[in-house]
Amino acid sequence: MLIELHLLQSFPVSNLNRDDLGQPKTARFGGHTRARISSQSLKRAARQLLAQHGLDTSELGVRTKRLRDAAAGILADRGRDTGEALEVCQAGLEEIGFAAHTATGLTKYLLYVGRPAQEHLADYCEERWDALAKTVADAKTRKEKGDKAPQKKTAKATAAKPTKQAQEHVQRILDGTRAADIALFGRMIADNTDFNVNAASQVAHALSTHAVVNEFDYYTALDDLRPDAEPAADMIGTVDFNTACFYRYANLDLDQLTKNLPADPDLVARAARAWLYSFIHAVPGGKQNSMAARTMPQALLGVVRETGAWNLANAFLSPVTEVPDLMAASSQRLVDHFQQLRTFYGDTQLRHTSIAAIGPALTGVPDEMKAPTLDAFTSGLLTATKS
Incomplete structure (x- = not known):
């Protein structure tokens, strides 16, 4: 059984995940340049939150x-x-x-x-x-x-x-x-593969739902002790940034998690809950002191399924261009794509679907799928894994 988490999250001026040149990471998708946050960056941000969402530090690895x-x-x-x-x-x-x-x-x-x-x-x-x-x-x-x-x-x-x-x-x-995080994210030991652990969670690189162009901020800094008669900048530089609405996707294989944590069903349950909350709240720390891009997801789609997994990134293969509300357009595009896949491929493997959105109401979403709060969203998913 799997839990899938699809999130749309918009960030203002930010450089959350840099490349070797210090620029925000990007990728070509659908023939257009998109903003990107690596899966490794997102996993680390989530892993650092696990202890805040029900797991003790003694239950986490190093x-x-x-x-x-x-x-x-x-x-x-x-x-x-x-x-x-x-x-x-x-x-x-x-x-x-x-x-x-x-x-x-x-x-x-x-x-x-x-x-x-x-x-x-x-x-x-x-x-x-x-x-x-x-x-x-x-x-x-x-x-x-x-x-x-x-x-x-x-x-x-x-x-x-x-x-x-x-x-x-x-x-x-x-x-x-x-160690719940080893069970969640896996481990490879090259010198002794007998101790490798298959990850229970898969995490995709986050991609912007629209095309982006990286920009840069030109800044100067002044020496507080410089005499007034000598006005000048004592440091000059640039910082790269972009602004983007990201589609984020991750899934959790509960059967693999149980296999990785065989002796403690309670730890499995708490690890699954902590995984959900941590990924929803996860924000990479790059350049946060100077940009404070601390936002929350505005559209959440959660699915519990028996088998299979659907990354819904192809909803944005053609970049979203609608203005003035890019988030609303992206949210509707996500839901529509999901419903199209259900219609074509069938939904016999789906056990539960929960959708939460902050902002304009989404069309084509049955009332039974709507979650009014984060706790209602997560509890619906976790309850469906037990039924």
Whole structure:
């Protein structure tokens, strides 16, 4: 069973998600340039809100390259020497299959782990302290011998495959079955694909419903202590921006979510609710201090279906051009496209449809589909998943 979320959200002057040149991201769609917000940016914005919508921080994961330092800090708190703890945890990470930079201790990519992971790594290193300390000492001896001969130096460590003895500990360290966000957004671990997690949620790049042209703001700044006799700008620059009405789409596979969180049906239910509210409220943070583009979606279409999924972006393949109310025209276009798909492909897989709109009333929407408030909108969707 899937929950689908379709949102229309208009932003004033903004640069929510920048490219490598600092410009708002764009894409060509339907032969026209559209404003774009990447799915990764939207997922991060939503993930940061999960704790505000019913999930405890202990039920969320951590993305980090600094697992070594976190575990070493725990060991230091237990009375171990900090320097030795760092070396032992470095060796411990490599023993369980993760290479880390020998100088910084950073793993070569971000690891997405549950919050107990650092504690479990510390426990593993504590348990194998003597063996890992010997590994560290042996490595230093080899390095000293190797330094006598000319050789190309490298700061990278090579991780070995974890031994059978270590597999049980790796399972605990990488366990994601209690981390709701890992279950929602998935995880890929290149060095040990056994611990990959298939995402329960799919998120599309947001696209503007209309054509856009990026603009720029020319600004100057003055030195408050500059003498009055020397008027001039002390800093000059430009900031790129655009304004756009975005179509946003995401879905949640409840069966996959249940598979990813097998031991706790209550966590599954709370994760689904938190996902809904977080995506509705998610706004990327790019340039917000200078532009404050803090808006809310004005049209919401939610669907609960047995199978399949419909991204409705093709409603805007031809750019919306109607003025003066671009949002009203986009909202009607979205609803009309959805109804056309239902008519042509059938709606036997649809269990519930809920539509909420702030502004002019939409035509062609049955009363039973209308939701007067956000809580009515979300509760209708969540209730339909249980019936």
